[in-house]
Amino acid sequence: MKKKILITGATDGIGLETARRLYAVGHTLLLHGRNREKLAAVEGELADSDSAGQIYTYTADLSRLAEVKQLAESIARAHDQLDVIINNAGVLKAPDTVTRDGLDVRFAVNTVAPYLLTQRLLPILAPDARIVNLSSAAQSPVELDALVGKKRFMDDMAAYAQSKLALTMWTKALAEADSSSGHIIVAVNPGSLLGSKMVKEGFGIAG
Ligand SMILES: NC(=O)c1ccc[n+]([C@@H]2O[C@H](COP(=O)([O-])OP(=O)(O)OC[C@H]3O[C@@H](n4cnc5c(N)ncnc54)[C@H](OP(=O)(O)O)[C@@H]3O)[C@@H](O)[C@H]2O)c1
Numbered sequence: 236m237k238k239k240i241l242i243t244g245a246t247d248g249i250g251l252e253t254a255r256r257l258y259a260v261g262h263t264l265l266l267h268g269r270n271r272e273k274l275a276a277v278e279g280e281l282a283d284s285d286s287a288g289q290i291y292t293y294t295a296d297l298s299r300l301a302e303v304k305q306l307a308e309s310i311a312r313a314h315d316q317l318d319v320i321i322n323n324a325g326v327l328k329a330p331d332t333v334t335r336d337g338l339d340v341r342f343a344v345n346t347v348a349p350y351l352l353t354q355r356l357l358p359i360l361a362p363d364a365r366i367v368n369l370s371s372a373a374q375s376p377v378e379l380d381a382l383v384g385k386k387r388f389m390d391d392m393a394a395y396a397q398s399k400l401a402l403t404m405w406t407k408a409l410a411e412a413d414s415s416s417g418h419i420i421v422a423v424n425p426g427s428l429l430g431s432k433m434v435k436e437g438f439g440i441a442g
Contacts, residue, residue, distance in 0.1 A: 237288070239317055241265040241310065241356075243297065243349070244324025246273040248431030249369065253321060254281065261287040265310060265317070267324065269296045297324050297348035298334045307355035318361045322349035322368045322402075327395045327437045337384040341391075345398035346382070350405050363417045366406075370422040374400040391437070 240257055244250040246268035258264055258281045266281075268274035274292050281290055291313065295306040310317070326344045334343045353366055360366075375396040380386035382401060388394040406422035413420060434440050 237261050237263065238319055239263045239265070239314065240319040240321065241267065241317055242321045242323055243267040243352070246270060246277055248433060249425055249429065250321070250323040251277060253323065255284075258286050258288050258290070259284065263289045263291075265291045265293060265314070267293045267295060267306065269294065269324075297352075298326075298329075298340050298343045300336050300343070300347065300351065303348045303351045304355065307352050310356060311359050314359060316361050317356060317359050317364060319365045319367065320353060320356060320360075322353065322366070324348070325369060325433065327433050328391050332388065332391075332394070333384070339381060339384065339388055339394050339398075341388075341394040341398040342382055342384075342401065345395070346401040346405070349402065353409070357413075360418060364419075366409075366418065366420040368402055368406045368420075368422040370403045370406070370424055371395070371399040372424050372427050374403065377401045377404070 240262050242250050242254050242264060245254045245266040254264055254266055266274065266277060271294050274294060278290055278292050293306055293309060295302040297303055324344060326340055329340045332340050334340050349368055373396040377397045377400055378386060381388060381397060403422040406420055410420040428434055428440055430440055
């Protein structure tokens with residue numbers, strides 16, 4: 236059955252490849268990106284391919300919580316029902332590690348943004364919807380001071396690993412809280428050191 240699927244961070248790496256594959260088999264995609272030009276290029280590429288699906292695009296910088304809320308509102312206004320949310324957008328290194336909201340950018344984009352987006356889209360999820368959160372093998376205990384922006388990180392990987400365990404933890408908590416629904420809510424590790432932009436920037440490894 237054809238699904239309506241939201242993919243965040245669909246402009247590069249794993250999100251882009253996922254979009255290509257899901258669109259090729261006829262699913263309708265809500266593609267999110269932060270960069271309008273990259274998003275338009277992805278839309279153009281997919282629209283040129285043969286598919287029975289439709290494409291909707293949404294721009295938002297997920298390091299800004301106000302934009303995350305606007306994104307959720309725009310999606311909920313335009314769509315009665317969503318079948319799948321793939322919270323894929325993620326960051327390891329960034330030029331500015333502290334966001335406008337005073338959070339570490341890894342916690343903002345990798346942990347808080349997908350939580351806010353998911354919470355706000357729960358009302359339009361199909362009864363058998365899936366939520367797939369891209370976590371990582373990199374996981375380390377979460378320092379609450381760092382999560383709320385009171386402690387700063389000197390090490391990108393430490394911030395990333397904490398943000399991914401925090402994502403995994405809220406995924407599990409939401410799955411338990413939502414267990415009476417037919418939803419399936421999971422955190423997945425897509426593999427390690429897949430040669431995407433993040434891995435090239437972080438480790439100098441090309442795909
Ligand atoms: N690659 C791996 O080996 C690996 C391993 C474990 C987990 N993961 C996870 O898999 C997911 C995808 O990673 P990837 O390797 O495909 O990374 P990537 O190639 O760097 O792609 C990341 C995507 O997230 C978007 N993004 C980053 N910061 C954003 C922000 N502030 N607002 C909105 N969008 C933002 C990027 O947008 P732009 O195109 O504008 O940059 C891009 O579309 C991430 O959650 C990552 O942590 C990856």
